[in-house]
Amino acid sequence: MRITLQRSTDVRRQGKFLRLGFGLVLGCWAGSVIAFAAMLPTSSQAVGVGPGAFALFFGVLLLLMVLVEIALTLKSPGPAPEVGDGQALVNNGQLLYLGALVATACLVFVVGVLPAIVALVFWSTKVVERRGYLFSLTVTLVLVSVLYLLFSTVLKIRIPLIFT
Amino acid sequence: MDMFSLLGAGLVNVVSSPSTLLWCLVGVVVGTLVSALPGIGTVTAMAVLLPLTFGLEPASALVMLVSIYLGGMYGGRISSILLNIPGDSSAIVSTFDGHPLAKQGRVGYALTISAVASFVGGLIGFVGLATLAGILADAAILFGPAEYFVLIAVVLLATAGISNASVFKSIAAVVMGLLISFIGLDPVTGTERFTWGISELWNGIGLVVVAVGLFGVSEVLMRLGAAATSIERQSVKLRSLFPPVRSVMRYTPTMLRGGVIGFFIGLLPGAGAAMATFVSYAAEKGVARDKSQFGKGDPRGLCAPEAADNASVGGALIPTLSLGVPGSAAGALILGGLTIAGLQPGPMLFQTSGDIVWTVIAAVLVANIFLLVMNTLLVPFFAAALHVLTPFLTATISALCIFGVYSLQGSVFDVLLMVIFGIVGYVMRLADYPLSSLLLGVILGPILETNFRQAMLVSNGEYSIFWTSPITVVLLVLGGILIMLFVVKAIRVIQNSKGPTSKQLSKQAVTHDID
Numbered sequence: 284m285r286i287t288l289q290r291s292t293d294v295r296r297q298g299k300f301l302r303l304g305f306g307l308v309l310g311c312w313a314g315s316v317i318a319f320a321a322m323l324p325t326s327s328q329a330v331g332v333g334p335g336a337f338a339l340f341f342g343v344l345l346l347l348m349v350l351v352e353i354a355l356t357l358k359s360p361g362p363a364p365e366v367g368d369g370q371a372l373v374n375n376g377q378l379l380y381l382g383a384l385v386a387t388a389c390l391v392f393v394v395g396v397l398p399a400i401v402a403l404v405f406w407s408t409k410v411v412e413r414r415g416y417l418f419s420l421t422v423t424l425v426l427v428s429v430l431y432l433l434f435s436t437v438l439k440i441r442i443p444l445i446f447t
Numbered sequence: 448m449d450m451f452s453l454l455g456a457g458l459v460n461v462v463s464s465p466s467t468l469l470w471c472l473v474g475v476v477v478g479t480l481v482s483a484l485p486g487i488g489t490v491t492a493m494a495v496l497l498p499l500t501f502g503l504e505p506a507s508a509l510v511m512l513v514s515i516y517l518g519g520m521y522g523g524r525i526s527s528i529l530l531n532i533p534g535d536s537s538a539i540v541s542t543f544d545g546h547p548l549a550k551q552g553r554v555g556y557a558l559t560i561s562a563v564a565s566f567v568g569g570l571i572g573f574v575g576l577a578t579l580a581g582i583l584a585d586a587a588i589l590f591g592p593a594e595y596f597v598l599i600a601v602v603l604l605a606t607a608g609i610s611n612a613s614v615f616k617s618i619a620a621v622v623m624g625l626l627i628s629f630i631g632l633d634p635v636t637g638t639e640r641f642t643w644g645i646s647e648l649w650n651g652i653g654l655v656v657v658a659v660g661l662f663g664v665s666e667v668l669m670r671l672g673a674a675a676t677s678i679e680r681q682s683v684k685l686r687s688l689f690p691p692v693r694s695v696m697r698y699t700p701t702m703l704r705g706g707v708i709g710f711f712i713g714l715l716p717g718a719g720a721a722m723a724t725f726v727s728y729a730a731e732k733g734v735a736r737d738k739s740q741f742g743k744g745d746p747r748g749l750c751a752p753e754a755a756d757n758a759s760v761g762g763a764l765i766p767t768l769s770l771g772v773p774g775s776a777a778g779a780l781i782l783g784g785l786t787i788a789g790l791q792p793g794p795m796l797f798q799t800s801g802d803i804v805w806t807v808i809a810a811v812l813v814a815n816i817f818l819l820v821m822n823t824l825l826v827p828f829f830a831a832a833l834h835v836l837t838p839f840l841t842a843t844i845s846a847l848c849i850f851g852v853y854s855l856q857g858s859v860f861d862v863l864l865m866v867i868f869g870i871v872g873y874v875m876r877l878a879d880y881p882l883s884s885l886l887l888g889v890i891l892g893p894i895l896e897t898n899f900r901q902a903m904l905v906s907n908g909e910y911s912i913f914w915t916s917p918i919t920v921v922l923l924v925l926g927g928i929l930i931m932l933f934v935v936k937a938i939r940v941i942q943n944s945k946g947p948t949s950k951q952l953s954k955q956a957v958t959h960d961i962d
Contacts, residue, residue, distance in 0.1 A: 298877065298878075301874065301877055301878055302878045302879075305874050305875075305878045305880075306878075309619065309623070316626055316641065319640075319641060320640075323638060323640065324636075324638075332896075332899065332900060332903065333636070334633035334635070334636050334638045334640055335640075337625075337629065337895075337896050337899075338626065338629050338640060338641070341622045341625050341626055341629075342626065344618070344622050345619055345622040345623065345626065348615045348616075348618050348619040348622065349619060351615045352613070352615045352616060352619065355613075355615070355940065355941065372877065373672065374671070374672055376671040376672075377668050377671045377672050380667065380668060380671055380841070381668065381870070381873075384664065384866050384869060384870070385866065387849070387862075387866065388862060388863045388866040388867075391849075391853075391859040391862045391863070392859055392863075395859075396849065396850075396853045396859060396862065399849070399862075400845075400846050400849050400850065403845050403846070403849070404842045404845060404846050407841045407842045407845055408841070408842050411671065411841060412838065412841055412842075414838070422839060422842055423842070426839070426842055426843060426846055427846060430846050430847065430850050431850075434502075434850055434854055437502070438499060438501065438502025438503070438854070439502055440501065440502055440854040441857065442850070442853065442854070
């Protein structure tokens, strides 16, 4: 369903770059799928189609759709370069959380899941949501403890305390 | 056994099991709360809590998921009416007349009449589900692999076509999901596909990891980007929360119309509760003699969409339970719940696990009763909860997502994948690509390929198997109509891309598509 918002010109300009960038990434991915699928057998005596058939077909379809979207995005007129209001598509809170997510994804391999969750929850509350230290520590301890007990005791799922 | 005996047995299973009742209650509370909070959707709640079902009994797990789904339909109207901010995409239409009623000082009235409308819609959805699910499951025995292949292809086309995103983005999202589903070892030949030598990818990427990342993690990022909302407390007197009997009688025809429209739209793949609310609102306005109060606090403008979105749940559950082919993200997650519970989705589900399926269907009725009571007498609690819970949402969703995904296989690699999909989901939302289409592609991809291969085996390599049976012919005609619609939409998109000049764009309204 559609809702109509008034968007700033800077946000729309950045949005256009984002759509182009995402389209290029998708296009590269589609190209790699096509290249890889072409190396796989596309037919099989046993089941008619080999492991590469569907992947090749859909890879080509994705590439076509992405190329059309990129062309349409390039063709669509954007706001005049001199018009802008300083707003950003992504704000500081989102960037801080995004960085924390990436760090968490790396941390889980080093220190384990539980310490990584503790770090993410504390960072989200203290830095992203900008709460006080005591509040953030309390929320982190209570929330992680409750969820750890829920998963380990109620649902009987083993979650190691540190990485082993 | 006939439908009434099966339903009765299912009802006994729900009512006589304290754990099933408890998880039903948990589901309706969570669904209502999550949907009442602006910006957090029902699908997000289902995705984030899906891993919890791993440790539950199959019946309790599925009952919880369905209860969250139903609770989500009730809860969205709370912030629509109180704050003029839809809690969910299915509650957008409720703002048209719900908030004006609140501004007229009739908050309690709006909340209760909409709760009753939701209940009536939920009952219609339940009756439709109980009546048609078994019949469709019996008819689906006639579906062979060729019929299934064509059906799934049509469902994917419909999902891409009905979405309000650009037709090219919709198709791209579906295809992305299909390609993600092909990652892993080919089930027939054992060939590695797109694993890049990573052994953790040999079993493919699980639906839960994709769903939690796409909907849970990206939701947090979107919330952090939304403007801070000052939530004004609206006091709701308890006396005003009892359903006004005269109004209920007066607006019953509206509720019934909305419910029937919602149920049939819920059946359509890709349509969803949001579409049901818009269509029912338009239909109610169309049949009304006096349209002057629509948009200004006409109770019919609130009752119709509320009945429709709840009835659509029953409609949406039918293809998911009877055919094993979901038509929406919520249906895909319920299918995921079925798989986690060790049940085989498809028409045989009614034969092999009929007691569980009828328990779930009966739970729709029980959940609706819980929701009617909660959403009339306990609304002040939910209104207060909007204030209390908001500061903890980012932390809670983050922790739940990681705990949940890790609990599936004890794999830290799944956590990494979840983060990747979270970032992808966020970028997709900013770039207006529909997430539901990707999720459906992930779940239907393997079924599509497997059925195609099985059909080729059965027919000894003859492609004519796909257009010889009456069922495939009907489905192919539907598919052809959908492709023609795509072409028309595509031509319109290309023509519209020559839009206004850059000077005219200094402060232009831009449409957002909401899944």
